Amino acid sequence: MHNPVLQVDKLNTAFSVDGEWLNVVRELSFSIGPKETLALVGESGSGKSVTAMSVMRLLDEKQTRYSGSIRFDGQELLSLNRAQMQSIRGNRIGMIFQEPMTSLNPVLKIGVQITEVLKRHRGMDDKTARAEAVRLLEKVRIPAATSRLNEYPLSFSGGMRQRVVIAIALACNPRLLIADEPTTALDVTIQAQILTLIKSLQEEEGMSVLFITHDMGVVAEVADRTLVMHRSEAVEQATTREIFHLPQHPYTRALLSAVPRLGAMNGVALPKRFPLNDMQTGEPQPVAESVDTLRKGQPVLDVKNLVTRFDVKSGLMRRVSARVHAVEDLSFSLQPGETLSLVGESGCGKSTTGRTILRLTEATSGDVLIARQDIRRADSARLAEIRTQAQMIFQDPYESLNPRMRIGQAIAEPMVSLGLHNAQSAKRRVAQLLEQVGLQSNMATRFPHQFSGGQRQRICIARALALEPKMIIADEAVSALDVSVKAQVINLMLDLQEQLGLAYLFISHDMAVVERISHRVAVMYLGEIVEIGSRADIFENPQHLYTRKLLAAVPVPDPDVRRKRTVVPEELASPLRAATFQPPVRQYREVSDGHFVQL
CATH class of the missing domain: 3.40.50.300 (P-loop containing nucleotide triphosphate hydrolases)
Known part of the structure; x- marks a missing residue:
């Protein structure tokens, strides 16, 4: 011994x-x-x-x-x-x-x-x-x-x-x-x-x-x-x-x-709430909208040929010597009440896509329409107005909140600054929003450090809802949360989607959560979409080699199926390209209705 x-x-x-x-x-x-x-x-x-x-x-x-x-x-x-x-x-x-x-x-x-x-x-x-x-x-x-x-x-x-x-x-x-x-x-x-x-x-x-x-x-x-x-x-x-x-x-x-298991949604067409405890009777109900209904409306988000590149400068003259091709020729749309998940490895361009859509990062080229309004060509006043239609929830709720500002003030701030509410009506709206996300209205006077991680994420959701947006971009919004808290926040997001008709662009690397919450899924690799389709298409019938690799890498919560892995010495993929590089025009094959795979 x-x-x-x-x-x-x-x-x-x-x-x-x-x-x-x-x-x-x-x-x-x-x-x-x-x-x-x-x-x-x-x-x-x-x-x-x-x-x-x-x-x-x-x-x-x-x-x-x-x-x-x-x-x-x-x-x-x-x-x-x-x-x-x-x-x-x-x-x-x-x-x-x-x-x-x-x-x-x-x-x-x-x-x-x-x-x-x-x-x-x-x-x-x-x-x-x-x-x-x-x-x-x-x-x-x-x-x-x-x-x-x-x-x-x-x-x-x-x-x-x-x-x-x-x-x-x-x-x-x-x-x-x-x-x-x-x-x-x-x-x-x-x-x-x-x-x-x-x-x-x-x-x-x-x-x-x-x-x-x-x-x-x-x-x-x-x-x-x-x-x-x-x-x-x-x-x-x-x-x-x-x-x-x-x-x-x-x-x-x-x-x-409480552990989400990959494959739990096989044969289920719509997103479904997590069963939170043993006392819950019956199966959790799927969200009401059908996939076909969602496809027919006017999209709340329309992205066409979106490109975002970052210049890399070097030498004494600080000339552009290379470029990071973070987002390359992306096209997709998002319907009211729909969840489209963007998945892929770290550095594949998921978060840059979300930030570019809201012009937190400037695009190199392409078109982004939010509720039929062109955000890329909007002046500052118009930009603020368009952003009321689309809000963002970030990965780290503590970084998103001012530690010196009471959470009631943090939620009220965008409403008051845009003139949507005066101080008194904003206070009433804050109380309503806190209760809507499962917190108590009297918590408005507390500071961020007085809340747990899951509660802070709920506060960020309340703030995102303050301007009554049509769409929310959730960038790794639940990845740092415990399994049971993660399930609660996902259920809350599904409830709000059903009540308010919200559309979500859900950016995540947690495949079991993506399987649970999505109507459609887009798989990204080196700034490009390599496969896009319904949740069932991607999880039950993956066509692209990279999609299969992504799903095969998900750890299985069972020690009896522990896999013997070796670190494959494959070439390290990088989005860094020479300044003169021109990306090839990609071709896609439609495998089934709405299921596209890059050739």
Whole structure:
């Protein structure tokens, strides 16, 4: 029997709140052996991340009190001084955080942030560290790695930024890797590659992994053992197979029942609400509109030959040397009351498409009509008017809300500034909107930090509804939420669609959620639509090779069907092209009514 790499015994972590000590982790005990992966699962607020931060000693020492024991390679971490802990942190213990934008310094180039770790912990000189940084970026499958070292985090997509964070965490070949929701922001194919990469590193380096997640499909795929946390305590701990097939605790059973499963919608034509708990009787009802009815009306959104490219300048004269072809010749329409989902890998142009439609990013060419109005050629006054018809919900609700503004003010602001309501009527409308999204009207006086992630996303939905739009662009709006909270927000969106006739352009990499919410699906690859059709067309009869690859990469929440994957050394796809590049004219084949596939 090997000695454990990490041994946690009766850990209690308490925070000082208003002069009192509040326990956020209670009597927690677990161990991780060499090359072993332990998954820590549970909903937001259960104490998972605090456990990880306790092991790394990253919590504010003045506001935090520990008791119990955390031993790493036989060494008691709770008794180390700051300098001793710093020599272990980032070196022998690596950590991947959930939110890459808070892990990366926005004012430092990516190359500087990776080489800093290599110089500090591995004693490399500039040249060696830079070569190793390129190798690490290629290892986590970032295309054009050498040139991207000179870019800032803001020029990377969310998934790309997470890959950079993973590269930094793996830089010193750590003995223990703590991965806190490392694949939440990643699309399924990159997630599969990252999980495979972590697995292969375990084999090569003998690395152990503490994997914190709420994605039970990922747990089934990677974990040897699983520990379920609920309200600061461990409620169940066993092999992953036992957790999935013989769950003992009611909370574990509830957690597993809320997992969206790919294929659950086979044979169902319309979007359908999630069954939220065991007390719900009968099948959740599909949304009322039929697919055929939706196709016949006047589109709320009409996109024709949309192109968005970003210039890359270099040299002393700052001439255009290359272009990023982010969106290339996109055409589609969206009917009132319809949900069209845009899916594809990180960096494929999904979010840029959403931002270009609302002119948050300027298009290079093409036409965008919102409620028959040309947004691309509108002046500033007309633009503000058109945008009342189309609103956007972003991935991170906390970034979308001003932390110093009460949420009532945040929701009322667009209504008042556009002259749609005075202060008094706006207050009444805010109360109505909060209740419409399942919150209490008296919450209007609270600040964003006083809400959970799921509640904050509901606030963002309320704000998007404030101007009574015909269409909402939801950009990864539920990807960072727990399974049960995600189900609640999706059900809310479906209810609002039915009540208000809203159209959704739903941008997501979560294929099981896309299957549940969509009328139609468009699959994007390198800025182009490679396949578009009804939900059934895409999920039950995928034609394009890339669509099949995307669906095959979705983790299955069953440890018995764990797949043996290898990282295929395929050429790294990049939307970066020479300045003179002219994209080929694409041809499409109509497989069935409304189902088009790129040749």
